[in-house]
Amino acid sequence: MALENLKIALDGFELAADLTVQGGGFIALLGPSGAGKSTVLNAVAGFVPVASGSVRWNGTRIDTLPPGKRPVATLFQDNNLFPHLSVARNIALALTARARPTANETRQVDEALARVGLGEMGARMPGTLSGGQQSRAALARVLLQDKPLVLLDEPFSALGPGQRREMLALCRDVLGGAGRTVLFVSHDPEDAAQADAISVVIDGTVSPPRPAAEVLEDPASPLRSYLGK
Structure with a gap:
């Protein structure tokens, strides 16, 4: 995936990105709240307009396509499970x-339920599941959408740190094992450390991805201030 000279302008907020993400990567967008991390995902998914530049997948421009026609699946913060349908029917x-x-x-x-550890829970209703189990159900649905690019817009933010990292590890295993490219939003460096690479979103700019350990061990000055180093 490539963001080529991309510029987003929304209600006085501006963001610029020029980067390439390798296929099959597990990439974190790291930065403070309000920096524009979710805005980047929404531009890739087609939920916010692009002011200039382009979004490309395998060299083909996709920012001109409606959201449903893009090779993108998104896992949102609220999981989007219908409460009146069983877990299996939701998936x-x-x-x-x-x-x-x-x-x-x-x-x-x-098979998808088994893959995310919910093999015996298909008949249950979403309201009877724990927060972590609901996240697993939503992940199973994304897996079945069979889109090559998956966006995680802080879907595990309501979970505790341990469960959140467990879910990120599961995403890496399940989605990475299926050959998907994953972009996930994080403001927590410990979560971002699970990524292959990190793109820093700060001061209106999205930096090209660098190896996660390299970014966290020797952050550039804007990120250094955010991390308190």
């Missing part, structure tokens, strides 16, 4: 809007 929405999924679709749902 099946990634495949079909029919009330009764086919046998093949049901098999795919069961």
Whole structure:
């Protein structure tokens, strides 16, 4: 994925990015609250307009496409699980809007549930699950969407630090194992340390990704101040 001379302008807020992300990478967007991390994801997904520049996937420009036509799946903060549908039915929405999924679709749902550790919970309602289990269900649905680029907009922010890092590790295992490229938003350097590389979002600029250990051990001056180093 490439953001080429990208500029975003929203209500007086401006953000610039010019970077390339290697396919299959697990990349953190790290920076303080309000820096524009979620705005970057929303521009990639098509939820906010691009003022200039382009978003490209495998060399093809995608910022001119509507959100549903982009090769992108997004895991949001609220998980977007429908409370009146079972966990299995929620996940099946990634495949079909029919009330009764086919046998093949049901098999795919069961496999996705097992992959995220919810193999026996398909018949339960979302409200009976813990926060971590709801996050796993939402991850299973993203897995079935079969999009090559996955955006994580702080979907685990309501979880404690231990569960949050457990979910990031699961995302890396499940999505990375499926060959997906993942961009995730974080303001916590310990979470960002799980990434292959980190792009720093600060002072209206998104930096090109660098190896996570390198960024955290020797941060540039704007990030150094944020991290208190």
